[in-house]
Amino acid sequence: xxxxxxxxxxxxxxxxxxxxxxxxxxxxxxxxxxxxxxxxxxxxxxxxxxxxxxxxxxxxxxxxxxxxxxxxxxxxxxxxxxxxxxxxxxxxxxxxxxxxxxxxxxxxxxxxxxxxxxxxxxxxxxxxxxxxxxxxxxxxxxxxxxxxxxxxxxxxxxxxxxxxxxxxxxxxxxxxxxxxxxxxxxxxxxxxxxxxxxxx
Numbered sequence: 001x002x003x004x005x006x007x008x009x010x011x012x013x014x015x016x017x018x019x020x021x022x023x024x025x026x027x028x029x030x031x032x033x034x035x036x037x038x039x040x041x042x043x044x045x046x047x048x049x050x051x052x053x054x055x056x057x058x059x060x061x062x063x064x065x066x067x068x069x070x071x072x073x074x075x076x077x078x079x080x081x082x083x084x085x086x087x088x089x090x091x092x093x094x095x096x097x098x099x100x101x102x103x104x105x106x107x108x109x110x111x112x113x114x115x116x117x118x119x120x121x122x123x124x125x126x127x128x129x130x131x132x133x134x135x136x137x138x139x140x141x142x143x144x145x146x147x148x149x150x151x152x153x154x155x156x157x158x159x160x161x162x163x164x165x166x167x168x169x170x171x172x173x174x175x176x177x178x179x180x181x182x183x184x185x186x187x188x189x190x191x192x193x194x195x196x197x198x199x200x
Contacts, residue, residue, distance in 0.1 A: 022049065022052075024040075024041050024044045024048075025037050025040070025041055027041075029041060029045050029049075029052060029056050030056050032045075037088060037091065037092075038088065039085070039088055040088075040092075042057065101128075102128055102129060103186075104186070105125055105128035105129070106186050106187075106188060107123065107124070107125040107126055107129075107175070107182060107186050107187045107188070108122075108123070108124045108125055108187075108188055108190060109121055109122075109123050109168050109171060109172055109187065109188070109189045109190070110122040110123075110124070110189075110190050110191070110192050111166065111168050111189065111190070111191045111192065112192045113192070119165065119166040120162050120163060120164055120165070121162070121163040121165070121166070121167055121168050121171055122160050122161070122162050122163075123160060123161040123162075123163065123171070124158065124160045125158075125186075126161065126175075126182070127158055127159060129179065129181045129182050130181070131179060131181075131182075133150045133159050133160075133161055134150050136161060137149055137150050137161045137163075139178075140161065140163055140171065140174070141163075143174060144163070144165065144167055144171070144174075146163060146164045146165045146167065147163070147164035148161060148162070148163045148164070149161070149162055150162075168189045169189070172187050172189060175187065
């Protein structure tokens with residue numbers, strides 16, 4: 001048996017580890033001051049990671065820099081801060097309007113008769129909740145073992161999902177369970193019958 005004492009065995013190089021980045025909005029905290037939600041970001045940081053506030057928002061450095069500015073430059077900085085605050089309020093109001101619109105957007109599950117015994121369910125309105133319709137259709141196809149595809153809406157409407165089979169109630173229940181962002185009160189099942197030909 002060979003004596004391995006004193007021999008340095010080369011170690012395998014370790015894989016680089018991914019760096020964890022903290023996010024509240026769409027930016028890391030050190031860049032939030034350049035975004036439109038800087039006030040909210042700072043409040044969140046103070047509540048959740050108070051140790052980072054003095055690092056990111058060095059108040060002493062800001063105050064000393066402001067004291068070194070001329071009166072005109074200080075006024076300009078205050079005007080810029082006020083403009084940012086107004087812009088943040090506008091953006092906040094816009095986000096609230098978008099949320100209200102989203103919460104009131106209807107999701108229609110239309111039961112369409114193709115032949116006397118065959119039906120399809122046409123789903124419209126899901127795109128308002130930020131869902132990828134192609135992924136949703138693929139998931140539905142797997143879940144219900146049926147054909148599900150995304151098509152352009154009739155008359156220039158938005159995209160819609162067409163599901164083969166009479167599965168309106170099942171699809172509604174599945175959407176309620178699977179996608180929390182879609183309020184159940186917004187979903188409605190309607191029926192569209194084929195127009196009878198003259199003479200029938």
